[in-house]
Amino acid sequence: MSIEFQFDAQAGTARAGRLLTPHGEVETPVFMPVGTAATVKSVPQDVLEELGVQILLGNTYHLYLRPGVETVRTLGGLHRFMAWPRAILTDSGGFQVFSLNELRKVTEEGVTFRSHLDGSSHFFTPESAMAAQIGLGADIIMAFDECTEYPADRSRTQASMEMTLRWAERSKKYFEEHKREVPWNQYPVPSTQRQEKGAVAGNWVLGTGCSTQSLFGIVQGGMDLALRKESAERTVGIGFPGYAIGGLSVGEPRERTREVVEATLQYLPSDKPRYLMGVGTPEEIVEYASLGIDMMDCVLPTRAARHGLLFTSEGKISIKQARYTEEEGPLDPNCGCRVCRRYSRAYLRHLYASNEVLAQVLNTLHNLSFYLDTMRRVRHSIRLGEESRFLSGLWSQPKP
Amino acid sequence: MSIEFQFDAQAGTARAGRLLTPHGEVETPVFMPVGTAATVKSVPQDVLEELGVQILLGNTYHLYLRPGVETVRTLGGLHRFMAWPRAILTDSGGFQVFSLNELRKVTEEGVTFRSHLDGSSHFFTPESAMAAQIGLGADIIMAFDECTEYPADRSRTQASMEMTLRWAERSKKYFEEHKREVPWNQYPVPSTQRQEKGAVAGNWVLGTGCSTQSLFGIVQGGMDLALRKESAERTVGIGFPGYAIGGLSVGEPRERTREVVEATLQYLPSDKPRYLMGVGTPEEIVEYASLGIDMMDCVLPTRAARHGLLFTSEGKISIKQARYTEEEGPLDPNCGCRVCRRYSRAYLRHLYASNEVLAQVLNTLHNLSFYLDTMRRVRHSIRLGEESRFLSGLWSQPKP
Numbered sequence: 001m002s003i004e005f006q007f008d009a010q011a012g013t014a015r016a017g018r019l020l021t022p023h024g025e026v027e028t029p030v031f032m033p034v035g036t037a038a039t040v041k042s043v044p045q046d047v048l049e050e051l052g053v054q055i056l057l058g059n060t061y062h063l064y065l066r067p068g069v070e071t072v073r074t075l076g077g078l079h080r081f082m083a084w085p086r087a088i089l090t091d092s093g094g095f096q097v098f099s100l101n102e103l104r105k106v107t108e109e110g111v112t113f114r115s116h117l118d119g120s121s122h123f124f125t126p127e128s129a130m131a132a133q134i135g136l137g138a139d140i141i142m143a144f145d146e147c148t149e150y151p152a153d154r155s156r157t158q159a160s161m162e163m164t165l166r167w168a169e170r171s172k173k174y175f176e177e178h179k180r181e182v183p184w185n186q187y188p189v190p191s192t193q194r195q196e197k198g199a200v201a202g203n204w205v206l207g208t209g210c211s212t213q214s215l216f217g218i219v220q221g222g223m224d225l226a227l228r229k230e231s232a233e234r235t236v237g238i239g240f241p242g243y244a245i246g247g248l249s250v251g252e253p254r255e256r257t258r259e260v261v262e263a264t265l266q267y268l269p270s271d272k273p274r275y276l277m278g279v280g281t282p283e284e285i286v287e288y289a290s291l292g293i294d295m296m297d298c299v300l301p302t303r304a305a306r307h308g309l310l311f312t313s314e315g316k317i318s319i320k321q322a323r324y325t326e327e328e329g330p331l332d333p334n335c336g337c338r339v340c341r342r343y344s345r346a347y348l349r350h351l352y353a354s355n356e357v358l359a360q361v362l363n364t365l366h367n368l369s370f371y372l373d374t375m376r377r378v379r380h381s382i383r384l385g386e387e388s389r390f391l392s393g394l395w396s397q398p399k400p
Numbered sequence: 401m402s403i404e405f406q407f408d409a410q411a412g413t414a415r416a417g418r419l420l421t422p423h424g425e426v427e428t429p430v431f432m433p434v435g436t437a438a439t440v441k442s443v444p445q446d447v448l449e450e451l452g453v454q455i456l457l458g459n460t461y462h463l464y465l466r467p468g469v470e471t472v473r474t475l476g477g478l479h480r481f482m483a484w485p486r487a488i489l490t491d492s493g494g495f496q497v498f499s500l501n502e503l504r505k506v507t508e509e510g511v512t513f514r515s516h517l518d519g520s521s522h523f524f525t526p527e528s529a530m531a532a533q534i535g536l537g538a539d540i541i542m543a544f545d546e547c548t549e550y551p552a553d554r555s556r557t558q559a560s561m562e563m564t565l566r567w568a569e570r571s572k573k574y575f576e577e578h579k580r581e582v583p584w585n586q587y588p589v590p591s592t593q594r595q596e597k598g599a600v601a602g603n604w605v606l607g608t609g610c611s612t613q614s615l616f617g618i619v620q621g622g623m624d625l626a627l628r629k630e631s632a633e634r635t636v637g638i639g640f641p642g643y644a645i646g647g648l649s650v651g652e653p654r655e656r657t658r659e660v661v662e663a664t665l666q667y668l669p670s671d672k673p674r675y676l677m678g679v680g681t682p683e684e685i686v687e688y689a690s691l692g693i694d695m696m697d698c699v700l701p702t703r704a705a706r707h708g709l710l711f712t713s714e715g716k717i718s719i720k721q722a723r724y725t726e727e728e729g730p731l732d733p734n735c736g737c738r739v740c741r742r743y744s745r746a747y748l749r750h751l752y753a754s755n756e757v758l759a760q761v762l763n764t765l766h767n768l769s770f771y772l773d774t775m776r777r778v779r780h781s782i783r784l785g786e787e788s789r790f791l792s793g794l795w796s797q798p799k800p
Binding site for chain 1: 443466474754756
């Protein structure tokens with residue numbers, strides 16, 4: 001058992017299905033909240049469960065630096081470390097290192113970078129990135145890639161894409177040789193996973209050693225549609241149980257993103273999960289799901305929440321504005337989340353204006369709830385065959 | 401209906417009972433978490449309810465500055481503003497202003513002080529402090545007092561005490577003339593309060609105008625036992641439905657605090673609630689409850705949590721220490737709170753070391769849970785008549 005993907009409904013290019021992982025089922029299309037340092041900032045894990053989160057994203061770069069892969073491995077892997085029994089995906093660290101700009105140096109062998117925490121020097125290769133991700137033990141891990149900068153000319157984009165392909169081969173080779181070392185096979189896994197059998201240890205069941213992680217490939221190729229096609233075909237040629245579209249949301253116009261996504265998707269096998277990395281706004285995640293994307297992740301709902309930017313069925317709200325000082329109504333009258341059920345806009349505005357931590361807690365909870373509800377409605381619409389309607393109906397434009 | 405106090409069990413000097421307020425019942429002895437700016441920092445109100453919090457403390461000084469009394473009054477008072485249907489007590493602002501040190505000036509009329517937020521100048525009198533607390537609309541409000549500094553000589557202590565007594569008279573006079581202006585009487589109050597009858601408005605019931613706040617007097621007198629006796633007797637002479645012991649925890653040795661508390665308690669009527677302001681550690685709250693104190697409040701559990709200091713049945717833990725990096729066990733094996741049920745010390749240590757907001761959320765939740773459990777056990781012990789045992793048994797000293 002690693003993963004299994006089934007879709008059972010289609011509406012146009014969109015599809016709804018489920019991804020079976022060693023840590024439970026994930027309904028797709030899915031939006032994955034980002035839990036950078038083994039926490040979705042400010043939200044306890046039981047609240048994530050209540051929100052219906054079925055899969056989280058962890059950042060290998062951050063976890064590698066702190067608390068360190070060996071610590072997480074020693075404690076049984078990321079699921080056990082952060083007390084999260086459901087599915088996890090880790091990125092490869094490539095994009096995070098890419099974001100460091102002046103702190104990194106890329107060669108064929110790998111990437112030298114300096115820690116943003118203490119300036120210490122580190123070296124990631126496809127092999128070490130796989131080793132780190134195996135040690136962390138997410139259900140889905142990502143090949144080590146180079147995220148091509150934007151803008152980049154054709155020859156630069158092609159050279160970068162070629163290196164990502166060579167790194168994909170190296171990632172796969174290392175993974176295949178070491179995938180049995182995942183910490184679940186040495187340590188207990190949650191008893192909620194019915195596919196595992198073994199002796200009960202507290203709430204956890206000892207692994208039988210028969211489940212492994214899944215390694216996804218990443219398509220690059222910048223904004224060049226021919227290179228995207230080539231990257232997709234050659235990545236599929238290497239062979240992975242799922243494919244991601246990387247190198248987008250790096251500064252290009254949104255229309256360009258959509259164009260590249262559409263162009264790339266047609267070269268990805270429809271029977272494998274398709275993951276668009278690092279998107280997007282609520283409108284965008286609906287749009288990409290309608291194109292046939294199965295998985296997405298983005299820091300937007302959680303990061304925007306920390307800045308008081310809240311997504312509602314009536315458009316975006318900046319809760320810091322003085323106009324909300326005495327507004328008794330809920331943040332979003334159409335939202336059933338804990339925050340909208342209990343608190344007024346006036347109270348949320350007060351918390352934000354007073355720099356209270358509860359502002360971040362409640363704002364994050366609402367934004368995540370909004371994103372998850374949006375995807376729930378997307379899946380429902382696909383099952384109803386409403387492809388043409390859900391795009392226009394699910395997300396109202398902000399009122400003027 | 402304002403408040404009603406009944407105690408139904410005694411063990412030595414300790415007593416267990418209940419305080420009936422316009423916003424529900426409070427089991428005593430009670431520890432009141434501090435919700436300075438209409439939030440117990442980082443903890444959502446539903447979690448406070450789950451923890452069994454029956455009464456919260458709000459700080460008039462902070463709420464007066466932000467969001468302002470008029471905003472809170474306009475929104476129906478503090479209960480409605482912060483979506484907290486249970487009881488609330490506000491302090492008078494006197495102690496907060498006292499803490500400002502160089503930013504304040506005291507005269508017979510009142511206190512001039514500068515805001516810690518923007519340096520603006522403000523003036524509190526007994527009358528304006530009552531007006532503010534009536535506007536905020538807590539169930540229990542406090543007379544405006546001067547917290548005598550420590551150390552202070554006898555004549556200074558006496559003069560300060562005399563002024564507090566004059567201010568107590570002025571507080572009571574203003575309160576009696578204005579107590580019908582509490583916002584519950586103009587605005588809906590929670591439907592969970594069975595003592596209120598009226599038309600249902602959402603989850604709230606329109607007030608019938610028959611319930612009011614209760615004003616407690618505050619005993620001062622510094623560390624001088626004779627002055628404490630005089631202050632207690634003359635405050636009781638003025639007449640309040642409850643009495644607080646103020647002016648302690650201002651730097652004096654702990655033995656002195658206990659001595660003053662014991663000396664003061666004997667001059668306070670046993671049929672009225674007795675509130676010791678601003679204490680204490682878990683050992684101390686058990687000790688003061690055993691002396692016959694009914695109510696306590698302190699920022700310690702919440703503030704210590706933010707600094708990674710956690711109270712457990714095995715003593716205090718500083719979770720930032722590297723020794724916890726790979727500790728798989730729960731924070732407190734004898735605690736049944738959400739944090740101890742789910743997370744390891746290693747994970748809590750990681751969150752703290754990574755400056756994650758979830759560290760504050762979980763640490764605060766545990767410490768509050770520990771305090772509330774401690775008081776629950778105190779009440780249970782009193783009911784069992786175990787006065788002599790609970791002091792020694794409820795709180796184990798930290799292991800060496």
